[in-house]
Amino acid sequence: MSDRSVTATADDGAPDVGELTPPDRTLMGPGPSDVHPRVLQAMSTPLVGHLDPSFVEIMDEVQELLRYTFRTDNRWTIPVSGTGSASMEAAIGNLVEPGDTMLVPTNGYFGGRMKSMAERAGGEVVTVDAPWGEPLDPEAVADALATHDPDVFGFVHAETSTGVKQIDVPDLTAAAHDHDALVIADAVTSIGGVELRVDEWGIDVAYAGPQKCLSCPPGASPLTLNDRAMATVRAREEPARSWYLDLSLLDDYWGEERAYHHTAPITNVYALREALRLVAEEGIESRWERHRELAGALKAGMEAMGLGLNPADEYWLPSLNAVRVPDGVDDGAVIDHLLEHYDLEIASGLGDLEGEIFRIGCMGYSANPENVIYVVNALGETLERLGADVDAEAGRSATLDAL
Numbered sequence: 001m002s003d004r005s006v007t008a009t010a011d012d013g014a015p016d017v018g019e020l021t022p023p024d025r026t027l028m029g030p031g032p033s034d035v036h037p038r039v040l041q042a043m044s045t046p047l048v049g050h051l052d053p054s055f056v057e058i059m060d061e062v063q064e065l066l067r068y069t070f071r072t073d074n075r076w077t078i079p080v081s082g083t084g085s086a087s088m089e090a091a092i093g094n095l096v097e098p099g100d101t102m103l104v105p106t107n108g109y110f111g112g113r114m115k116s117m118a119e120r121a122g123g124e125v126v127t128v129d130a131p132w133g134e135p136l137d138p139e140a141v142a143d144a145l146a147t148h149d150p151d152v153f154g155f156v157h158a159e160t161s162t163g164v165k166q167i168d169v170p171d172l173t174a175a176a177h178d179h180d181a182l183v184i185a186d187a188v189t190s191i192g193g194v195e196l197r198v199d200e201w202g203i204d205v206a207y208a209g210p211q212k213c214l215s216c217p218p219g220a221s222p223l224t225l226n227d228r229a230m231a232t233v234r235a236r237e238e239p240a241r242s243w244y245l246d247l248s249l250l251d252d253y254w255g256e257e258r259a260y261h262h263t264a265p266i267t268n269v270y271a272l273r274e275a276l277r278l279v280a281e282e283g284i285e286s287r288w289e290r291h292r293e294l295a296g297a298l299k300a301g302m303e304a305m306g307l308g309l310n311p312a313d314e315y316w317l318p319s320l321n322a323v324r325v326p327d328g329v330d331d332g333a334v335i336d337h338l339l340e341h342y343d344l345e346i347a348s349g350l351g352d353l354e355g356e357i358f359r360i361g362c363m364g365y366s367a368n369p370e371n372v373i374y375v376v377n378a379l380g381e382t383l384e385r386l387g388a389d390v391d392a393e394a395g396r397s398a399t400l401d402a403l
């Protein structure tokens with residue numbers, strides 16, 4: 001062995017960076033959630049090439065597992081390389097052509113991101129309004145569809161910024177289809193944790209992220225399109241503006257041919273496969289039920305402590321609990337205290353709800369009884385310490401009773 005390979009000398013400018021030792025946090029924020037140990041293990045297995053026959057088989061398996069999780073038979077169901085915003089931009093950037101009109105909601109942060117992406121795709125954007133903290137009203141959607149006659153209608157199934165679940169989805173999709181509009185659903189914070197039925201509910205395109213209720217690191221993000229949506233993509237007059245996310249090109253890799261388009265993030269695909277295998281083992285409906293039960297215990301604890309949830313029960317989102325900040329405390333101080341003293345991550349509000357709510361996730365592997373008890377105790381103790389008028393003990397008992 002040559003001696004030349006070895007140690008960096010002190011004076012060659014090499015940065016002196018130590019071994020990786022991230023803190024051991026409990027992730028109960030809006031995502032990422034704690035990753036399942038089996039997923040971490042899958043990520044440490046050796047790479048194969050992205051065109052290796054064994055990887056082609058893995059791709060098929062991931063597609064099959066994704067169809068199960070989305071509750072769809074859509075042939076065109078893939079993980080997009082990148083975070084949830086990549087699958088989001090793949091959906092919007094391929095369906096919206098210059099001159100097309102897209103109807104988007106204004107009731108949360110991610111409706112705003114839909115707007116930005118549709119504009120960048122060259123679309124005209126029109127909006128349907130609801131206050132932050134409320135779902136869209138099907139009548140308002142029907143009116144907006146009648147007024148604007150859009151080509152595409154997008155809505156957020158689980159709004160991470162407000163903790164609101166969009167209810168009445170089949171009514172929204174039926175209204176859109178009456179006007180020949182294609183429907184795109186943001187399912188980033190619902191997939192694998194909250195009831196989502198792509199085919200039964202008439203959703204044409206749904207995109208998601210792996211780092212929430214699937215408890216998988218970000219990097220490969222689920223997307224599904226039905227035949228009608230894919231036909232629209234193929235019939236575009238001009239190519240999608242993003243080469244990387246052009247679904248008609250990605251078809252060469254994920255479709256029959258399995259030809260090179262870009263080097264797939266192999267490790268992330270392994271991770272997603274394992275995360276989805278966990279979904280299949282648990283059963284999708286049991287998994288939705290687990291999220292409802294555990295987040296229900298968390299909610300009971302918050303309410304017994306004296307903290308209200310921001311959304312009404314009817315559209316409460318189990319995977320993301322928007323808890324109102326009590327009078328007299330600074331939300332940032334609470335969040336910092338939890339991180340510093342409990343190694344616990346929760347988040348503050350965004351946009352119209354900044355300073356008004358805490359956002360407490362209950363997602364995937366993080367949605368377990370120990371974590372729920374931990375977050376209720378830690379938040380109760382912290383709020384009492386910082387002078388808020390809450391009853392931490394009542395919160396703790398209510399959560400334990402509910403569990």
Ligand SMILES: Cc1ncc(COP(=O)(O)O)c(C=O)c1O
Binds near residue numbers: 086088158186218
């Ligand atoms: C509802 C929703 N849509 C889209 C995104 C974007 O995903 P990412 O941050 O993984 O790019 C997020 C991320 O939190 C989200 O919560």
